[in-house]
Amino acid sequence: GRLSDSALPSLPSEVLVPAYDRASITPGIVHLGVGAFHRAHQAAYVDACLAAGESDWGIIGVSLRSPDTRDALAPQDGLYTLAIRDSAGEQLEVVGSILSLLVAPENPDAVLAALTDPRTRIVTLTITEKAYLRAADGTLDGAHPDIVHDLANPGSPKTAHGFLAEALARRRAAGTPAFTVLCCDNLPANGATLHRLLIEYAKLRDSRLIRQDDAGLIRQDDARLARQGDADLARHIADDVAFPSSMVDRIVPATTDADRARVAQQLGLEDAWPVMTEPFRQWVIEDRFPAGRPAWEKFGVTMVEDVGPFEDMKLRLLNGAHSGIAYLGLLSGHATVDRAFADPSIRQFVDWLWAEAIPTLPQDAGLDPIPYTAELADRFSNTALAHRTAQIANDGSQKLPQRIVASALARFEAGLLPEHLSLVVAAWIAACAARGKTLPEGHFTDPLDAALADLFSRNLPTAQMTAAVFDLAGFAKGHPERRKLIEFVATHLVHFKQGGPKVAFAALGIG
Numbered sequence: 001g002r003l004s005d006s007a008l009p010s011l012p013s014e015v016l017v018p019a020y021d022r023a024s025i026t027p028g029i030v031h032l033g034v035g036a037f038h039r040a041h042q043a044a045y046v047d048a049c050l051a052a053g054e055s056d057w058g059i060i061g062v063s064l065r066s067p068d069t070r071d072a073l074a075p076q077d078g079l080y081t082l083a084i085r086d087s088a089g090e091q092l093e094v095v096g097s098i099l100s101l102l103v104a105p106e107n108p109d110a111v112l113a114a115l116t117d118p119r120t121r122i123v124t125l126t127i128t129e130k131a132y133l134r135a136a137d138g139t140l141d142g143a144h145p146d147i148v149h150d151l152a153n154p155g156s157p158k159t160a161h162g163f164l165a166e167a168l169a170r171r172r173a174a175g176t177p178a179f180t181v182l183c184c185d186n187l188p189a190n191g192a193t194l195h196r197l198l199i200e201y202a203k204l205r206d207s208r209l210i211r212q213d214d215a216g217l218i219r220q221d222d223a224r225l226a227r228q229g230d231a232d233l234a235r236h237i238a239d240d241v242a243f244p245s246s247m248v249d250r251i252v253p254a255t256t257d258a259d260r261a262r263v264a265q266q267l268g269l270e271d272a273w274p275v276m277t278e279p280f281r282q283w284v285i286e287d288r289f290p291a292g293r294p295a296w297e298k299f300g301v302t303m304v305e306d307v308g309p310f311e312d313m314k315l316r317l318l319n320g321a322h323s324g325i326a327y328l329g330l331l332s333g334h335a336t337v338d339r340a341f342a343d344p345s346i347r348q349f350v351d352w353l354w355a356e357a358i359p360t361l362p363q364d365a366g367l368d369p370i371p372y373t374a375e376l377a378d379r380f381s382n383t384a385l386a387h388r389t390a391q392i393a394n395d396g397s398q399k400l401p402q403r404i405v406a407s408a409l410a411r412f413e414a415g416l417l418p419e420h421l422s423l424v425v426a427a428w429i430a431a432c433a434a435r436g437k438t439l440p441e442g443h444f445t446d447p448l449d450a451a452l453a454d455l456f457s458r459n460l461p462t463a464q465m466t467a468a469v470f471d472l473a474g475f476a477k478g479h480p481e482r483r484k485l486i487e488f489v490a491t492h493l494v495h496f497k498q499g500g501p502k503v504a505f506a507a508l509g510i511g
Protein backbone atom coordinates (compact mmCIF):
# COMPACT_ATOMS: atom_id res chain seq x y z
CA GLY A 1 0.00 0.00 0.00
CA ARG A 2 0.90 3.64 -0.42
CA LEU A 3 0.39 6.61 1.88
CA SER A 4 -2.81 8.48 0.90
CA ASP A 5 -5.92 10.07 2.43
CA SER A 6 -7.76 6.76 2.49
CA ALA A 7 -4.81 5.00 4.14
CA LEU A 8 -4.58 7.43 7.09
CA PRO A 9 -6.92 5.46 9.40
CA SER A 10 -4.76 2.35 9.04
CA LEU A 11 -1.53 3.98 10.25
CA PRO A 12 -0.04 2.87 13.59
CA SER A 13 -1.39 4.97 16.47
CA GLU A 14 2.03 6.45 17.34
CA VAL A 15 2.16 8.18 13.93
CA LEU A 16 0.60 11.67 14.10
CA VAL A 17 -1.83 12.44 11.26
CA PRO A 18 -3.58 15.65 10.11
CA ALA A 19 -6.07 16.57 12.84
CA TYR A 20 -8.49 18.16 10.37
CA ASP A 21 -10.68 17.29 7.41
CA ARG A 22 -8.40 17.86 4.42
CA ALA A 23 -11.39 18.06 2.04
CA SER A 24 -12.52 21.25 3.76
CA ILE A 25 -9.18 23.06 3.32
CA THR A 26 -8.89 25.75 0.64
CA PRO A 27 -5.61 27.15 -0.74
CA GLY A 28 -4.23 30.46 0.50
CA ILE A 29 -0.49 30.04 -0.05
CA VAL A 30 1.47 29.20 -3.19
CA HIS A 31 4.96 27.90 -2.43
CA LEU A 32 7.75 28.04 -5.04
CA GLY A 33 10.46 25.38 -4.54
CA VAL A 34 8.65 22.55 -2.77
CA GLY A 35 11.85 20.78 -1.65
CA ALA A 36 12.73 19.06 1.60
CA PHE A 37 13.21 22.23 3.61
CA HIS A 38 9.78 23.68 2.84
CA ARG A 39 8.14 20.40 3.76
CA ALA A 40 9.92 20.26 7.14
CA HIS A 41 9.44 23.92 7.97
CA GLN A 42 6.74 26.20 6.52
CA ALA A 43 4.40 23.32 5.62
CA ALA A 44 4.64 21.96 9.17
CA TYR A 45 3.81 25.35 10.71
CA VAL A 46 0.86 25.74 8.31
CA ASP A 47 -0.30 22.24 9.25
CA ALA A 48 -0.71 23.44 12.84
CA CYS A 49 -2.75 26.45 11.65
CA LEU A 50 -5.03 24.20 9.63
CA ALA A 51 -5.49 21.89 12.61
CA ALA A 52 -6.53 24.91 14.68
CA GLY A 53 -9.32 25.73 12.25
CA GLU A 54 -7.71 28.31 9.96
CA SER A 55 -8.88 26.30 6.99
CA ASP A 56 -8.20 28.80 4.19
CA TRP A 57 -4.40 28.60 4.27
CA GLY A 58 -3.72 25.35 2.41
CA ILE A 59 -0.59 25.25 0.25
CA ILE A 60 -0.17 24.74 -3.49
CA GLY A 61 3.39 23.47 -3.98
CA VAL A 62 5.25 24.48 -7.14
CA SER A 63 8.51 23.08 -8.52
CA LEU A 64 10.26 25.47 -10.90
CA ARG A 65 12.45 22.71 -12.30
CA SER A 66 12.10 19.02 -11.62
CA PRO A 67 8.86 16.97 -11.50
CA ASP A 68 10.39 14.70 -8.83
CA THR A 69 8.47 15.99 -5.79
CA ARG A 70 5.14 16.07 -7.64
CA ASP A 71 5.75 12.55 -8.99
CA ALA A 72 6.36 11.31 -5.45
CA LEU A 73 3.56 13.17 -3.68
CA ALA A 74 0.68 13.41 -6.16
CA PRO A 75 -0.15 9.67 -5.89
CA GLN A 76 -0.21 10.24 -2.09
CA ASP A 77 -2.76 13.09 -2.23
CA GLY A 78 0.09 15.46 -1.34
CA LEU A 79 0.72 13.66 1.98
CA TYR A 80 4.21 12.86 3.24
CA THR A 81 5.87 11.83 6.47
CA LEU A 82 8.04 14.13 8.53
CA ALA A 83 10.52 12.05 10.56
CA ILE A 84 11.71 14.10 13.55
CA ARG A 85 14.86 12.47 14.87
CA ASP A 86 17.36 12.83 17.67
CA SER A 87 19.26 10.55 20.00
CA ALA A 88 16.08 9.99 22.03
CA GLY A 89 14.33 8.46 19.02
CA GLU A 90 12.05 9.30 16.16
CA GLN A 91 8.56 10.79 15.91
CA LEU A 92 6.66 10.37 12.63
CA GLU A 93 4.10 12.98 11.59
CA VAL A 94 2.08 12.90 8.39
CA VAL A 95 1.71 16.48 7.08
CA GLY A 96 -1.45 17.39 5.18
CA SER A 97 -1.01 21.09 4.37
CA ILE A 98 0.13 20.63 0.74
CA LEU A 99 -3.10 20.29 -1.22
CA SER A 100 -1.69 19.93 -4.73
CA LEU A 101 1.58 20.13 -6.64
CA LEU A 102 2.45 21.84 -9.92
CA VAL A 103 5.53 21.55 -12.13
CA ALA A 104 6.22 24.90 -13.75
CA PRO A 105 8.08 23.74 -16.90
CA GLU A 106 5.21 21.35 -17.72
CA ASN A 107 2.44 23.85 -17.20
CA PRO A 108 3.34 27.48 -16.55
CA ASP A 109 -0.32 28.46 -17.10
CA ALA A 110 -1.42 26.39 -14.13
CA VAL A 111 1.20 28.09 -11.95
CA LEU A 112 0.04 31.53 -13.11
CA ALA A 113 -3.57 30.51 -12.48
CA ALA A 114 -2.68 29.58 -8.89
CA LEU A 115 -0.71 32.79 -8.41
CA THR A 116 -3.53 34.98 -9.76
CA ASP A 117 -6.28 33.17 -7.82
CA PRO A 118 -7.72 35.81 -5.44
CA ARG A 119 -7.60 33.19 -2.65
CA THR A 120 -3.78 33.21 -2.90
CA ARG A 121 -2.70 35.85 -0.40
CA ILE A 122 0.86 34.74 0.33
CA VAL A 123 3.60 33.37 -1.94
CA THR A 124 6.47 31.71 -0.07
CA LEU A 125 9.79 30.67 -1.62
CA THR A 126 12.65 28.20 -0.95
CA ILE A 127 14.32 27.96 -4.33
CA THR A 128 17.99 27.90 -3.10
CA GLU A 129 20.34 30.87 -2.99
CA LYS A 130 21.50 30.56 -6.59
CA ALA A 131 17.97 30.77 -8.04
CA TYR A 132 17.76 34.49 -7.21
CA LEU A 133 20.09 35.02 -10.20
CA ARG A 134 22.25 37.69 -8.66
CA ALA A 135 25.30 38.89 -10.57
CA ALA A 136 28.67 39.07 -8.73
CA ASP A 137 27.83 42.62 -7.61
CA GLY A 138 24.50 41.53 -6.11
CA THR A 139 22.26 43.10 -8.74
CA LEU A 140 19.98 41.05 -10.97
CA ASP A 141 21.88 39.10 -13.62
CA GLY A 142 19.94 40.56 -16.55
CA ALA A 143 22.05 38.55 -19.00
CA HIS A 144 21.08 35.18 -17.48
CA PRO A 145 19.49 33.09 -20.25
CA ASP A 146 16.39 32.38 -18.12
CA ILE A 147 15.87 36.09 -17.44
CA VAL A 148 16.33 36.85 -21.14
CA HIS A 149 13.79 34.10 -21.89
CA ASP A 150 11.26 35.40 -19.40
CA LEU A 151 11.48 38.98 -20.65
CA ALA A 152 10.81 37.73 -24.17
CA ASN A 153 8.05 35.33 -23.06
CA PRO A 154 6.32 36.92 -20.07
CA GLY A 155 3.30 34.63 -20.36
CA SER A 156 5.34 31.41 -20.00
CA PRO A 157 8.12 32.19 -17.54
CA LYS A 158 10.83 29.91 -16.13
CA THR A 159 12.18 31.92 -13.20
CA ALA A 160 10.61 32.92 -9.90
CA HIS A 161 11.12 36.54 -11.00
CA GLY A 162 9.16 35.94 -14.21
CA PHE A 163 6.29 34.18 -12.43
CA LEU A 164 5.98 36.74 -9.65
CA ALA A 165 6.12 39.72 -12.04
CA GLU A 166 3.58 38.27 -14.48
CA ALA A 167 1.22 37.24 -11.68
CA LEU A 168 1.44 40.64 -9.98
CA ALA A 169 0.78 42.37 -13.32
CA ARG A 170 -2.27 40.19 -14.00
CA ARG A 171 -3.64 40.66 -10.49
CA ARG A 172 -3.27 44.37 -10.81
CA ALA A 173 -4.97 44.40 -14.20
CA ALA A 174 -7.83 42.33 -12.76
CA GLY A 175 -8.18 44.52 -9.68
CA THR A 176 -7.10 41.67 -7.38
CA PRO A 177 -5.01 42.87 -4.42
CA ALA A 178 -1.36 41.83 -4.54
CA PHE A 179 -0.19 38.80 -2.55
CA THR A 180 2.56 39.17 0.03
CA VAL A 181 5.89 37.62 -0.99
CA LEU A 182 7.61 35.73 1.84
CA CYS A 183 11.16 34.62 1.02
CA CYS A 184 12.37 31.70 3.16
CA ASP A 185 15.83 31.16 1.64
CA ASN A 186 19.06 31.77 3.55
CA LEU A 187 19.82 35.12 1.94
CA PRO A 188 20.74 38.24 3.87
CA ALA A 189 17.67 40.51 4.27
CA ASN A 190 15.92 37.92 2.14
CA GLY A 191 12.63 39.78 1.65
CA ALA A 192 14.28 43.12 0.91
CA THR A 193 16.74 41.40 -1.43
CA LEU A 194 14.02 39.67 -3.43
CA HIS A 195 12.02 42.92 -3.48
CA ARG A 196 15.01 44.77 -4.97
CA LEU A 197 15.68 42.02 -7.55
CA LEU A 198 12.03 41.89 -8.60
CA ILE A 199 11.88 45.66 -9.04
CA GLU A 200 15.00 45.42 -11.25
CA TYR A 201 13.34 42.65 -13.23
CA ALA A 202 10.10 44.64 -13.59
CA LYS A 203 12.04 47.67 -14.82
CA LEU A 204 13.55 45.58 -17.61
CA ARG A 205 10.08 44.26 -18.38
CA ASP A 206 8.52 47.74 -18.35
CA SER A 207 11.11 49.20 -20.70
CA ARG A 208 10.64 46.28 -23.07
CA LEU A 209 6.88 46.78 -23.10
CA ILE A 210 7.29 50.49 -23.83
CA ARG A 211 9.73 49.74 -26.66
CA GLN A 212 7.33 47.18 -28.14
CA ASP A 213 4.51 49.68 -27.90
CA ASP A 214 6.57 52.35 -29.63
CA ALA A 215 7.46 49.94 -32.40
CA GLY A 216 3.82 48.97 -32.84
CA LEU A 217 4.75 45.34 -32.17
CA ILE A 218 2.68 44.94 -29.07
CA ARG A 219 0.39 41.93 -28.85
CA GLN A 220 -3.35 42.34 -28.20
CA ASP A 221 -3.30 41.24 -24.55
CA ASP A 222 -0.10 43.14 -23.88
CA ALA A 223 -1.77 46.24 -25.26
CA ARG A 224 -4.63 45.80 -22.81
CA LEU A 225 -2.23 45.43 -19.89
CA ALA A 226 -0.16 48.38 -21.05
CA ARG A 227 -3.24 50.59 -21.21
CA GLN A 228 -4.04 49.65 -17.65
CA GLY A 229 -0.68 50.87 -16.49
CA ASP A 230 1.35 47.67 -16.64
CA ALA A 231 4.26 49.64 -18.06
CA ASP A 232 4.96 50.79 -14.54
CA LEU A 233 4.86 47.40 -12.91
CA ALA A 234 8.17 48.23 -11.21
CA ARG A 235 6.55 51.13 -9.39
CA HIS A 236 3.59 48.96 -8.37
CA ILE A 237 5.94 46.31 -6.96
CA ALA A 238 8.01 48.96 -5.20
CA ASP A 239 5.05 50.75 -3.63
CA ASP A 240 2.23 48.26 -3.22
CA VAL A 241 3.71 44.78 -2.64
CA ALA A 242 5.01 43.64 0.76
CA PHE A 243 8.17 41.53 1.00
CA PRO A 244 8.66 40.83 4.71
CA SER A 245 12.06 39.29 5.50
CA SER A 246 12.17 36.08 7.52
CA MET A 247 14.70 33.97 9.37
CA VAL A 248 14.12 30.26 8.95
CA ASP A 249 15.84 27.50 10.88
CA ARG A 250 15.50 23.75 10.90
CA ILE A 251 18.18 21.30 9.81
CA VAL A 252 16.82 19.17 6.97
CA PRO A 253 19.22 16.64 5.42
CA ALA A 254 18.42 15.17 2.01
CA THR A 255 16.38 11.94 2.31
CA THR A 256 18.23 8.68 1.61
CA ASP A 257 16.92 5.29 0.43
CA ALA A 258 17.63 3.93 3.90
CA ASP A 259 15.37 6.65 5.35
CA ARG A 260 12.60 5.67 2.91
CA ALA A 261 12.90 2.02 3.85
CA ARG A 262 12.84 2.71 7.59
CA VAL A 263 9.84 5.04 7.37
CA ALA A 264 7.94 2.56 5.18
CA GLN A 265 8.54 -0.15 7.74
CA GLN A 266 7.21 2.01 10.58
CA LEU A 267 4.19 3.19 8.59
CA GLY A 268 3.40 -0.23 7.20
CA LEU A 269 2.97 1.68 3.90
CA GLU A 270 5.18 3.13 1.24
CA ASP A 271 5.93 6.87 1.32
CA ALA A 272 7.91 7.78 -1.83
CA TRP A 273 9.48 10.86 -0.26
CA PRO A 274 9.49 11.30 3.51
CA VAL A 275 11.50 14.21 4.96
CA MET A 276 14.04 13.92 7.79
CA THR A 277 14.53 16.66 10.36
CA GLU A 278 15.45 17.57 13.94
CA PRO A 279 13.09 18.55 16.80
CA PHE A 280 14.33 22.17 16.81
CA ARG A 281 12.60 24.69 14.59
CA GLN A 282 12.50 28.46 14.44
CA TRP A 283 10.79 31.01 12.20
CA VAL A 284 11.03 34.76 12.72
CA ILE A 285 8.97 36.88 10.32
CA GLU A 286 8.52 40.61 9.81
CA ASP A 287 4.86 41.33 10.37
CA ARG A 288 3.87 43.02 7.11
CA PHE A 289 1.02 41.09 5.48
CA PRO A 290 -1.46 43.55 3.94
CA ALA A 291 -3.39 40.67 2.36
CA GLY A 292 -3.68 38.80 5.66
CA ARG A 293 -1.84 35.82 7.15
CA PRO A 294 -2.39 32.79 9.37
CA ALA A 295 -2.13 33.44 13.11
CA TRP A 296 1.38 31.98 13.03
CA GLU A 297 2.28 33.49 16.39
CA LYS A 298 -0.04 30.95 18.04
CA PHE A 299 2.10 28.12 16.67
CA GLY A 300 5.60 29.11 17.69
CA VAL A 301 6.46 31.66 15.00
CA THR A 302 8.03 34.92 16.24
CA MET A 303 6.48 37.93 14.50
CA VAL A 304 8.76 40.98 14.67
CA GLU A 305 9.25 44.42 13.15
CA ASP A 306 12.86 43.81 12.06
CA VAL A 307 14.29 40.36 11.49
CA GLY A 308 17.84 41.70 10.93
CA PRO A 309 19.42 40.80 14.27
CA PHE A 310 17.94 37.27 14.30
CA GLU A 311 19.07 36.72 10.75
CA ASP A 312 22.64 37.89 11.34
CA MET A 313 22.93 35.62 14.35
CA LYS A 314 21.61 32.63 12.44
CA LEU A 315 23.54 33.17 9.20
CA ARG A 316 26.83 33.97 10.92
CA LEU A 317 26.70 31.43 13.77
CA LEU A 318 24.67 28.47 12.45
CA ASN A 319 25.25 28.69 8.70
CA GLY A 320 28.81 30.03 9.05
CA ALA A 321 29.77 27.11 11.31
CA HIS A 322 27.92 24.69 9.02
CA SER A 323 30.02 25.79 6.03
CA GLY A 324 33.22 25.51 8.09
CA ILE A 325 32.26 22.04 9.28
CA ALA A 326 31.32 21.02 5.72
CA TYR A 327 34.58 22.00 3.97
CA LEU A 328 36.92 21.10 6.83
CA GLY A 329 34.95 17.88 7.35
CA LEU A 330 35.26 16.93 3.68
CA LEU A 331 38.99 17.68 3.68
CA SER A 332 39.36 15.59 6.86
CA GLY A 333 37.36 12.62 5.52
CA HIS A 334 34.13 13.15 7.53
CA ALA A 335 30.92 12.42 5.60
CA THR A 336 28.46 13.85 8.12
CA VAL A 337 28.20 16.92 10.34
CA ASP A 338 28.03 14.98 13.59
CA ARG A 339 31.21 13.04 12.77
CA ALA A 340 33.07 16.17 11.71
CA PHE A 341 31.89 17.98 14.84
CA ALA A 342 33.13 15.08 17.00
CA ASP A 343 36.64 15.62 15.57
CA PRO A 344 38.39 17.52 18.40
CA SER A 345 40.29 19.82 16.00
CA ILE A 346 37.14 20.82 14.12
CA ARG A 347 35.23 21.25 17.37
CA GLN A 348 37.93 23.56 18.71
CA PHE A 349 37.97 25.43 15.40
CA VAL A 350 34.20 26.00 15.49
CA ASP A 351 34.36 27.35 19.05
CA TRP A 352 36.98 29.86 17.94
CA LEU A 353 35.05 30.65 14.77
CA TRP A 354 32.04 31.52 16.94
CA ALA A 355 34.23 33.63 19.22
CA GLU A 356 35.35 35.53 16.10
CA ALA A 357 31.86 36.00 14.66
CA ILE A 358 30.01 36.96 17.86
CA PRO A 359 31.55 40.46 18.20
CA THR A 360 30.31 41.26 14.66
CA LEU A 361 26.65 40.77 15.68
CA PRO A 362 24.39 43.70 16.58
CA GLN A 363 24.84 44.35 20.30
CA ASP A 364 21.44 45.91 20.93
CA ALA A 365 19.17 43.12 19.77
CA GLY A 366 18.66 41.54 23.16
CA LEU A 367 19.80 38.18 21.80
CA ASP A 368 22.29 36.13 23.75
CA PRO A 369 24.72 34.28 21.47
CA ILE A 370 26.14 32.15 24.29
CA PRO A 371 23.09 29.93 24.90
CA TYR A 372 22.46 30.07 21.15
CA THR A 373 25.84 28.55 20.28
CA ALA A 374 25.50 26.02 23.10
CA GLU A 375 22.24 24.87 21.54
CA LEU A 376 23.89 24.78 18.09
CA ALA A 377 26.59 22.50 19.48
CA ASP A 378 23.87 20.08 20.64
CA ARG A 379 22.13 20.23 17.27
CA PHE A 380 25.36 19.61 15.33
CA SER A 381 25.97 16.58 17.55
CA ASN A 382 22.66 14.93 16.57
CA THR A 383 23.91 11.55 15.33
CA ALA A 384 20.44 10.48 14.20
CA LEU A 385 20.33 13.08 11.38
CA ALA A 386 23.40 12.08 9.33
CA HIS A 387 23.45 15.50 7.65
CA ARG A 388 25.96 15.08 4.85
CA THR A 389 28.87 17.52 4.66
CA ALA A 390 28.71 17.31 0.84
CA GLN A 391 25.10 18.62 0.90
CA ILE A 392 26.06 21.72 2.86
CA ALA A 393 29.14 22.16 0.65
CA ASN A 394 26.99 22.85 -2.43
CA ASP A 395 26.87 26.39 -3.85
CA GLY A 396 29.57 27.85 -1.58
CA SER A 397 30.02 30.85 -3.87
CA GLN A 398 26.40 31.78 -3.17
CA LYS A 399 26.49 31.06 0.57
CA LEU A 400 29.85 32.29 1.89
CA PRO A 401 29.25 36.04 1.34
CA GLN A 402 26.50 36.26 3.98
CA ARG A 403 27.80 33.45 6.23
CA ILE A 404 31.52 34.19 6.40
CA VAL A 405 32.79 37.07 4.27
CA ALA A 406 30.44 39.64 5.84
CA SER A 407 31.65 38.82 9.36
CA ALA A 408 35.31 38.73 8.24
CA LEU A 409 34.98 42.24 6.79
CA ALA A 410 33.16 43.45 9.90
CA ARG A 411 36.13 42.22 11.99
CA PHE A 412 38.57 44.28 9.91
CA GLU A 413 36.31 47.31 10.22
CA ALA A 414 36.38 46.91 14.01
CA GLY A 415 40.19 46.64 14.00
CA LEU A 416 40.03 42.88 14.65
CA LEU A 417 41.39 39.96 12.61
CA PRO A 418 39.37 37.18 10.90
CA GLU A 419 41.85 34.30 11.18
CA HIS A 420 39.25 31.56 11.55
CA LEU A 421 36.62 33.09 9.27
CA SER A 422 39.18 33.44 6.48
CA LEU A 423 40.16 29.81 6.96
CA VAL A 424 36.62 28.77 5.98
CA VAL A 425 36.98 30.59 2.65
CA ALA A 426 40.32 28.84 2.12
CA ALA A 427 38.76 25.47 3.01
CA TRP A 428 36.04 26.10 0.42
CA ILE A 429 38.62 26.78 -2.28
CA ALA A 430 40.73 23.78 -1.19
CA ALA A 431 37.68 21.49 -1.21
CA CYS A 432 36.63 22.74 -4.67
CA ALA A 433 40.15 22.07 -5.94
CA ALA A 434 40.22 18.63 -4.30
CA ARG A 435 37.33 17.31 -6.38
CA GLY A 436 38.57 14.81 -8.91
CA LYS A 437 41.66 14.34 -6.70
CA THR A 438 41.19 13.43 -3.03
CA LEU A 439 37.40 13.99 -3.23
CA PRO A 440 35.16 12.38 -5.84
CA GLU A 441 34.49 14.36 -9.01
CA GLY A 442 31.16 16.18 -8.64
CA HIS A 443 31.01 15.36 -4.90
CA PHE A 444 29.32 18.75 -4.48
CA THR A 445 28.53 21.43 -7.04
CA ASP A 446 28.62 25.17 -7.46
CA PRO A 447 27.33 27.52 -10.18
CA LEU A 448 30.97 28.61 -10.62
CA ASP A 449 32.29 25.07 -11.21
CA ALA A 450 33.27 25.55 -14.86
CA ALA A 451 35.01 28.86 -14.17
CA LEU A 452 36.75 27.44 -11.08
CA ALA A 453 38.02 24.37 -12.95
CA ASP A 454 39.41 26.62 -15.63
CA LEU A 455 41.11 28.80 -13.03
CA PHE A 456 42.61 25.84 -11.11
CA SER A 457 44.05 24.43 -14.35
CA ARG A 458 46.10 27.60 -14.83
CA ASN A 459 48.37 26.85 -11.83
CA LEU A 460 48.63 30.49 -10.76
CA PRO A 461 50.58 31.49 -7.66
CA THR A 462 48.32 31.10 -4.60
CA ALA A 463 47.78 34.82 -3.95
CA GLN A 464 46.85 35.49 -7.56
CA MET A 465 44.58 32.47 -7.72
CA THR A 466 42.81 33.55 -4.51
CA ALA A 467 42.25 37.05 -5.89
CA ALA A 468 40.83 35.53 -9.07
CA VAL A 469 38.39 33.39 -7.03
CA PHE A 470 37.29 36.53 -5.14
CA ASP A 471 36.63 38.24 -8.49
CA LEU A 472 34.62 35.31 -9.82
CA ALA A 473 32.47 35.02 -6.70
CA GLY A 474 32.22 38.76 -6.05
CA PHE A 475 33.52 38.29 -2.48
CA ALA A 476 34.20 41.64 -0.74
CA LYS A 477 33.69 43.47 -4.03
CA GLY A 478 34.73 47.11 -3.71
CA HIS A 479 35.47 46.73 0.02
CA PRO A 480 38.58 48.56 1.28
CA GLU A 481 39.71 45.44 3.21
CA ARG A 482 39.33 43.08 0.27
CA ARG A 483 43.09 42.85 -0.27
CA LYS A 484 43.79 42.03 3.36
CA LEU A 485 41.16 39.31 3.40
CA ILE A 486 42.67 37.78 0.27
CA GLU A 487 46.06 37.70 1.99
CA PHE A 488 44.60 35.85 4.98
CA VAL A 489 42.86 33.31 2.74
CA ALA A 490 45.98 32.79 0.61
CA THR A 491 48.10 32.15 3.71
CA HIS A 492 45.70 29.42 4.85
CA LEU A 493 45.66 27.96 1.35
CA VAL A 494 49.42 27.59 1.41
CA HIS A 495 49.00 25.61 4.64
CA PHE A 496 46.32 23.41 3.07
CA LYS A 497 48.68 22.69 0.19
CA GLN A 498 51.47 21.82 2.60
CA GLY A 499 49.51 19.31 4.62
CA GLY A 500 45.73 19.72 4.60
CA PRO A 501 43.62 20.82 7.57
CA LYS A 502 46.23 19.52 10.04
CA VAL A 503 48.82 22.08 8.99
CA ALA A 504 46.20 24.84 8.60
CA PHE A 505 44.90 24.10 12.11
CA ALA A 506 48.42 23.90 13.59
CA ALA A 507 49.13 27.42 12.32
CA LEU A 508 46.17 28.58 14.45
CA GLY A 509 47.36 26.63 17.48
CA ILE A 510 44.76 23.86 17.07
CA GLY A 511 45.55 20.15 17.19
Ligand code: NAD
Binding pocket: 032, 033, 034, 035, 036, 037, 038, 063, 064, 065, 066, 126, 127, 128, 129, 130, 131, 184, 185, 186, 187, 248, 249, 250, 251, 252, 253
Ligand atom coordinates in the same frame (compact mmCIF):
# COMPACT_ATOMS: atom_id res chain seq x y z
P1 NAD B 1 16.03 20.68 -1.93
O1 NAD B 1 17.13 20.31 -2.85
O2 NAD B 1 15.26 19.63 -1.25
O3 NAD B 1 14.97 21.61 -2.68
C1 NAD B 1 15.36 22.71 -3.40
C2 NAD B 1 14.16 23.29 -4.16
O4 NAD B 1 14.64 24.39 -4.91
C3 NAD B 1 13.56 22.31 -5.15
O5 NAD B 1 12.19 22.57 -5.25
C4 NAD B 1 14.30 22.66 -6.43
O6 NAD B 1 13.55 22.32 -7.58
C5 NAD B 1 14.44 24.14 -6.29
N1 NAD B 1 15.59 24.67 -7.04
C6 NAD B 1 16.88 24.25 -6.99
N2 NAD B 1 17.62 24.96 -7.83
C7 NAD B 1 16.80 25.85 -8.42
C8 NAD B 1 16.96 26.86 -9.39
N3 NAD B 1 18.17 27.13 -9.94
N4 NAD B 1 15.88 27.59 -9.78
C9 NAD B 1 14.67 27.36 -9.23
N5 NAD B 1 14.45 26.41 -8.30
C10 NAD B 1 15.49 25.67 -7.91
O7 NAD B 1 16.74 21.68 -0.87
P2 NAD B 1 16.12 22.17 0.51
O8 NAD B 1 16.70 21.37 1.61
O9 NAD B 1 14.65 22.23 0.39
O10 NAD B 1 16.74 23.64 0.65
C11 NAD B 1 16.27 24.70 -0.16
C12 NAD B 1 16.66 26.02 0.45
O11 NAD B 1 16.00 26.18 1.70
C13 NAD B 1 18.13 26.20 0.78
O12 NAD B 1 18.89 26.59 -0.34
C14 NAD B 1 18.08 27.29 1.83
O13 NAD B 1 18.02 28.57 1.24
C15 NAD B 1 16.77 27.00 2.55
N6 NAD B 1 17.05 26.32 3.82
C16 NAD B 1 17.36 24.98 3.87
C17 NAD B 1 17.67 24.39 5.08
C18 NAD B 1 18.02 22.93 5.19
O14 NAD B 1 18.46 22.53 6.27
N7 NAD B 1 17.86 22.11 4.18
C19 NAD B 1 17.65 25.16 6.25
C20 NAD B 1 17.33 26.52 6.18
C21 NAD B 1 17.04 27.07 4.96
